[in-house]
Amino acid sequence: MGLFSNRVSKDSLKPGDHIYSWRTAYIYAHHGIYVGDNKVIHFTRRGQEVGTGTMLDVLLVSSGPARSQVPCSTCIPPEEDHGVVSSCLNCFLAGGILYRFEYAVSPALFLAKARGGTCTLAVTDPDDVVVHRANYLLNNGFGCYNVFKNNCEDFAIYCKTGLLVLDKRTMGQSGQAVSIIGGPLAAVLSTPLRLVTTNVYGMAATAVGVYCASRYAADIGMRRDVMKVSVEDLTSRLATGALQLVEPSMQALPAPIS
Template sequence: MGLLSNRIDKGSLKQGDHIYSWRTAYIDAHHGIYIGDEKVIHFTRLGQEVGTWTVLDLLLESLGPARPLTPCTNYASSEECQGVILSCLNCFLAGGILYRFEYSVSLALFIAKARGGTCTLAVSDPNDVVVHRAKYLLENGFRCYNVFKNNCEDFTIYCKIGLLVLDQGTMG
């Protein structure tokens, strides 16, 4: 990973990594926690999130390269494709490029990053704790999905550092 990109290859993934893939020409990213064995736990709301097979996707996807718009059938039925779900890595990426979110970056790097939502100054908990949180939320849920106040990025950051933003006056 470098100053301008957090792009990684699948071979460098570790359990507990916060990963993401840009959707629709870098307008939106979808985030998840890699738990090993080509599996990702992520938070979604069918019908409300770009990258989760909606009518909006069809419009936005027509502006970019073709990607499959079908839910992962390896781990969940189509009825279970909302909330906290388990997907294979390929279905999570939906044909996109794999990136790793960075934690504990220096203030200089944080300021220098050209695009927000790719790193944080916060320190991540150990990877086994991160995977445990993600698996717990897979079984027990993660509040109601809201694209602005409780989304896939909020889910993964909670898994990584154990903190939630509860102020209803803020976004993201």
């Protein structure tokens, strides 16, 4: 993997890898956890979300496994009660290219990869822990899909780190969701420059700066509003609707070093 691409070969995969594949002309990527034996556990919409009310609804359809007139001989049809499913690697990729998400990257590399949803500053847990979380959520669910607060990338990041944004009124862990919102936001915030300058390059530089700053501050490795939550505790809280309550069983994270 390099600065411009996280593309990898299938032969290089190991259980516990966070992988993804771009959908819809590189607008949206679908994420999952490779668990070995050519299987990927991932979180799909499955019709649970009523909709965002925006053009993004048409993109959400691409978050599911590949659809074919010929049923896959290895993939078992998923249950309808939750959106965590297991698919073979080919169905997960849906004809796309395989990429591996990077963890514990340096701030310089994070900012150099201008596209969100490809890497994070956060540190991953051991691979066996990651696979355990993914399999546990396959049987117990990950709540209701939401493109901004609880999507496939949020699922994969949680499996890798155990970190969760408890307040569901705020943005989730997803870097690509931040990118979707950050671009227009940066353009809006740079607009006042037109009152004092007509320099297009200056406005563009400001927009890029705002976008990079928003991505960096919103990364799961930098946020202060996240907690380390065990997967067993997570599913019990989802069942009771008490996810936002904080108890001693949840370990607060130290403030990031500035």
